[in-house]
Amino acid sequence: MSAPLRIAIAGLGTVGVGTVRLLAEHAPTVAARCGRPIEIVAVSARDRLRNRGCDVSMATWYDDPVTMAREADADVVVELIGGSDGVARDTVLAAIGAGRHVVTANKALLAIHGVDLARAAEAQSVHLAYEAAVAGGIPIVKALREGLAGNQVRRVYGILNGTCNYILTAMGETGRDFEDVLGEAQHLGYAEADPSFDVDGIDTGHKLALLASVAFGRPVDFGAVYMEGIRRITAMDITFAEELGYRIKLLGVAEETEHGILQRVHPCMVSQGRPIAAVDGVFNAVVVEGDYVDRSMLEGRGAGAGPTASAVVADLMDLAAGRGAPTFGVPADRLVGSPAATIDTHVGAYYVRLMVVDRPGVFADIATALRDAQVSMESILQRGHDPGETVPVVMTFHRTVEAAAKRALERIARIDAVVEPPCMIRIEAF
Known part of the structure; x- marks a missing residue:
C-alpha cells in the first residue's frame, strides 16, 4: 500500500469533527478503496482546549490556519472555516501557494472567488475540490x-x-x-x-x-x-x-x-x-x-456533520487515489463567458395573490390592468364574500414574459382596493 495521504484540517466545527470521526471509524475501508491511508497530520481551530468529542491528539496543532496551510507537512489542506473572504480565503491561497491540494465545503468563497482560485490551483498543478459545498451528501458536482x-x-x-x-x-x-x-x-x-x-x-x-x-x-x-x-x-x-x-x-x-x-x-x-x-x-x-x-x-x-463530512472524505479519497478533474469541469481558461439572461426575460405561468377590499368594480379594474400589460388570466379564486372587508383573491396567469407580468402587478398595486403588495409565485412546468 502507498504512503498515507497527509491532510491538515482548518476548522473543527460540525463538519470538521464529522470528518475526523469518519476517517477514524472507516479507516480500513477508506484505505482499501483508495489504495492508501488518509492521515490527519495537522489541525487548526479557535479553541485548543475545547472538548469536541473527537481525537486529534495525533495531529500538530496550529493556532493560525494560514500558517498551517503554509508550513504543515501535508499534501492536502481541508478548509472548513467558512466565509467568502478573510481567513478562509487566505488559508486556501496559502495552501495553493505552498503546492498543496485543497478540499473545501465553502460555497460562498467559491461563488465569489472560484475562478481565480481555480486558476491559482492550475498554475500550481494542484486540485481544488468542493463536493461538500453543494447539497451536502448528494454527489452532484461529481455527477x-x-x-x-x-x-x-x-x-x-x-x-x-x-x-x-x-x-x-x-x-x-x-x-x-x-x-x-x-x-x-x-x-x-x-x-x-x-x-x-x-x-x-x-x-x-x-x-x-x-x-x-x-x-x-x-x-x-x-x-x-x-x-x-x-x-x-x-x-x-x-x-x-x-x-x-x-x-x-x-x-x-x-x-x-x-x-x-x-x-x-x-x-x-x-x-x-x-x-x-x-x-x-x-x-x-x-x-x-x-x-x-x-x-x-x-x-x-444537504447539510449536517455526516452528509457533509461524507462529501469531504469523498474528495480526499479521489486525491489519495490520484483521481482529479478541473475545478469546474474544464480548465479555467476554457470556461466560456456566455451571456447571462435576466429574470425579466423568464417566460412562465404565474400565481398571484391579492388582498383586496371587497367592493363592486374591483375585478373590472384588475382586468383593465391585465389588458394594458397584455397579460392573460387563466383562473381566479376568491375566498369569502364580506362587502367592505379585505379578502384574498388568487389569480393564475397564462405563460407570459416576466417583464409583462411585473407591469401588470405594478398597475394592480395602484388600485385603491388592493391593500398590500401583490404576492407573485412562479409556476414551473418541470
Whole structure:
C-alpha cells in the first residue's frame, strides 16, 4: 500500500469533527478503496482546549490556519472555516501557494472567488475540490463533472437549502405562518439566529452559481443570480397552492434560454405529481436535464456533520487515489463567458395573490390592468364574500414574459382596493 495521504484540517466545527470521526471509524475501508491511508497530520481551530468529542491528539496543532496551510507537512489542506473572504480565503491561497491540494465545503468563497482560485490551483498543478459545498451528501458536482459529462445540459435545478425546505414543509403540514415556523427551526438548530443567509435565498444562490458553472462550462457568476427568498410566503399561499395542485418549494434554477444562461432562486409552485414536490423536511434534491440522459434526480441530506463530512472524505479519497478533474469541469481558461439572461426575460405561468377590499368594480379594474400589460388570466379564486372587508383573491396567469407580468402587478398595486403588495409565485412546468 502507498504512503498515507497527509491532510491538515482548518476548522473543527460540525463538519470538521464529522470528518475526523469518519476517517477514524472507516479507516480500513477508506484505505482499501483508495489504495492508501488518509492521515490527519495537522489541525487548526479557535479553541485548543475545547472538548469536541473527537481525537486529534495525533495531529500538530496550529493556532493560525494560514500558517498551517503554509508550513504543515501535508499534501492536502481541508478548509472548513467558512466565509467568502478573510481567513478562509487566505488559508486556501496559502495552501495553493505552498503546492498543496485543497478540499473545501465553502460555497460562498467559491461563488465569489472560484475562478481565480481555480486558476491559482492550475498554475500550481494542484486540485481544488468542493463536493461538500453543494447539497451536502448528494454527489452532484461529481455527477455533473463526470457521470453526466457527455451530455449537453439544458437545465439544472433543485432544492438546495434544507432550512427553507423544512420551513415550507412545516408550514404546509401545520398551517402555521413563516415567523412561527422559523422560530421553531431556530430552536431545533436548522436555522441560524440571523436566518437571512438561508431564507433570503443567498445560500441557494451560491450553490446554484457553482452548479451552473459546471453544467454549462461558464465562469462562476454569482452576480448574475436572481435571488428571492421565502419571507412573503404565507400559510394561505400554501393552502391555495394545494388546492391548485401544487407544492411550494424554494428552488435554484439554471437553464439555457434564447437570451443566455438564466440563474434564478425563488419560491416555485411545482406540480404535486413531480418527484421534487415530494422532497420534504431538511432534505435536498437536484435534477439535471440533458440531451442524452433526459432527466436525472438525486436526493439526500444537504447539510449536517455526516452528509457533509461524507462529501469531504469523498474528495480526499479521489486525491489519495490520484483521481482529479478541473475545478469546474474544464480548465479555467476554457470556461466560456456566455451571456447571462435576466429574470425579466423568464417566460412562465404565474400565481398571484391579492388582498383586496371587497367592493363592486374591483375585478373590472384588475382586468383593465391585465389588458394594458397584455397579460392573460387563466383562473381566479376568491375566498369569502364580506362587502367592505379585505379578502384574498388568487389569480393564475397564462405563460407570459416576466417583464409583462411585473407591469401588470405594478398597475394592480395602484388600485385603491388592493391593500398590500401583490404576492407573485412562479409556476414551473418541470
